[in-house]
Amino acid sequence: xxxxxxxxxATPLPDxxxxxxxxxxxxARGEARIFAGxxxxxxxxxxxxxxxxNGTGKTTLLRMLAGLLKPESGAVLWADxxxxxxxxxxxxxxxxxxxxxxxxxxxxxxxxxxxFAGVTDNPWPSRSDPFGVWALxxxxxxxxxxxxxxxxxxxxxxxxxxxxWLLDEPTTALDAAGQRTVWELIALHxxxxxxxxxxxxxxxxxxxxxxxxxxxxx
Amino acid sequence: xxxxxxxxxRDLLLALRDGAxxxxxxxxxxxxxxxxxxxxxxxxxxLRRVAPGVLWAMALLSALLSLDTLFxxxxxxxxxxxxxxGQLVPELLVLAKACAHWIATGLPLTLxxxxxxxxxxxxxxxxxxxxxxxxxxxxxxxxxxxxxxALSLGARRATVLLAVMVLxxxxxxxxxxxxxxxxxxxxxxxxxxxxxxxxxxxCALAVCPVAAAAALRQAVx
Numbered sequence: 001x002x003x004x005x006x007x008x009x010a011t012p013l014p015d016x017x018x019x020x021x022x023x024x025x026x027x028a029r030g031e032a033r034i035f036a037g038x039x040x041x042x043x044x045x046x047x048x049x050x051x052x053x054n055g056t057g058k059t060t061l062l063r064m065l066a067g068l069l070k071p072e073s074g075a076v077l078w079a080d081x082x083x084x085x086x087x088x089x090x091x092x093x094x095x096x097x098x099x100x101x102x103x104x105x106x107x108x109x110x111x112x113x114x115x116f117a118g119v120t121d122n123p124w125p126s127r128s129d130p131f132g133v134w135a136l137x138x139x140x141x142x143x144x145x146x147x148x149x150x151x152x153x154x155x156x157x158x159x160x161x162x163x164x165w166l167l168d169e170p171t172t173a174l175d176a177a178g179q180r181t182v183w184e185l186i187a188l189h190x191x192x193x194x195x196x197x198x199x200x201x202x203x204x205x206x207x208x209x210x211x212x213x214x215x216x217x218x
Numbered sequence: 219x220x221x222x223x224x225x226x227x228r229d230l231l232l233a234l235r236d237g238a239x240x241x242x243x244x245x246x247x248x249x250x251x252x253x254x255x256x257x258x259x260x261x262x263x264x265l266r267r268v269a270p271g272v273l274w275a276m277a278l279l280s281a282l283l284s285l286d287t288l289f290x291x292x293x294x295x296x297x298x299x300x301x302x303x304g305q306l307v308p309e310l311l312v313l314a315k316a317c318a319h320w321i322a323t324g325l326p327l328t329l330x331x332x333x334x335x336x337x338x339x340x341x342x343x344x345x346x347x348x349x350x351x352x353x354x355x356x357x358x359x360x361x362x363x364x365x366x367x368a369l370s371l372g373a374r375r376a377t378v379l380l381a382v383m384v385l386x387x388x389x390x391x392x393x394x395x396x397x398x399x400x401x402x403x404x405x406x407x408x409x410x411x412x413x414x415x416x417x418x419x420x421c422a423l424a425v426c427p428v429a430a431a432a433a434l435r436q437a438v439x
Binding site: 063066067068069070088089091092093095096097098099100101103104108112113115116117118120156161 | 220221224225227228231232235236291294295296297299300301302303304305306438439
């Protein structure tokens with residue numbers, strides 16, 4: 001596991017749109033009310049750890065912040081009054097699925113996401129390799145293990161221009177070193193003015209992190 | 219623009235890597251057309267009579283064959299969410315994917331059709347018209363198909379559903395496409411049919427990406 005470069009990000013962040021403010025937000029899936037009365041503010045440099053039992057709406061919350069879902073009631077707004085739905089490029093969501101193509105190699109997969117994020121280096125800038133997957137560049141994705149795929153998927157964070165990272169249990173399937181890298185990368189991202197909302201079942205806390213526990217009576 | 223091209227290039231690379239897409243479609247088209255002389259008999263008169271309709275209907279079915287995977291793979295591996303959350307507006311995303319689909323299927327079909335026309339005793343003077351009508355018509359099939367594929371995302375038996383939705387919408391393309399070739403055979407003016415086909419293509423270009431993008435947003439919700 002190589003050491004992480006001091007600045008693993010391929011592109012600087014655009015102007016800061018923070019804070020992202022949620023006021024009295026409720027969300028329903030079909031008929032079922034999942035959560036209600038949610039008030040949080042995501043500041044520049046902030047980190048929210050979202051906890052809660054299965055089915056309490058952690059992923060739903062992330063999808064809402066990514067602009068994929070509309071809140072049932074309440075408001076989710078950036079500082080300039082834009083909703084995530086009209087400015088989806090401000091958030092990058094890395095969910096349980098890695099959004100990678102088994103038929104393509106690691107380099108082809110990552111080069112696509114790099115170009116998609118507006119990075120023009122080809123195949124992809126090797127300095128943006130916090131998870132040490134450069135060594136696997138020519139390997140087809142379908143032969144990688146779950147943990148390796150996860151590493152490749154998370155490498156997308158290094159290209160992203162999005163100031164807000166939405167990570168859905170990012171440490172799943174990763175070994176101890178990989179998990180450390182995730183948290184280090186989040187810390188670096190916060191230091192450059194970004195923010196992250198991370199769902200996790202892991203115990204322990206992170207410097208300056210705020211916690212949101214879903215599924216409890218409020 | 220470079221983002222648009224990135225999506226287009228990736229989809230073409232995937233089509234090439236899978237190998238299934240283009241070759242399955244061409245194989246189906248060839249075999250389906252080749253079955254007709256066996257069924258209706260070898261009389262050149264009869265074959266020439268049915269040639270435009272058969273070539274066009276089979277091209278339509280072949281194009282449908284590969285449509286179900288247009289968004290399905292991206293939907294299942296989470297790429298679709300990531301693509302929709304990018305800086306590319308969904309309408310252009312649809313257009314990029316429909317373009318890639320056309321280059322991988324519609325264009326090979328168009329190129330192969332004149333050769334298959336020989337099978338059916340299509341007169342040589344009708345060949346350029348067959349080519350032109352398919353060149354105008356197959357992009358419409360890719361665009362309509364994108365709407366169908368987006369609407370049927372996540373549905374069970376999506377392929378059948380897709381065919382049921384897209385085939386009726388493709389009727390004008392079939393009528394004027396086959397009509398143009400028939401006019402060329404009988405010595406009538408082909409201009410009007412081709413112009414209408416071009417008009418349909420422009421309409422589809424304007425409407426389909428918007429409709430498909432709306433359906434995609436709905437699908438990932």
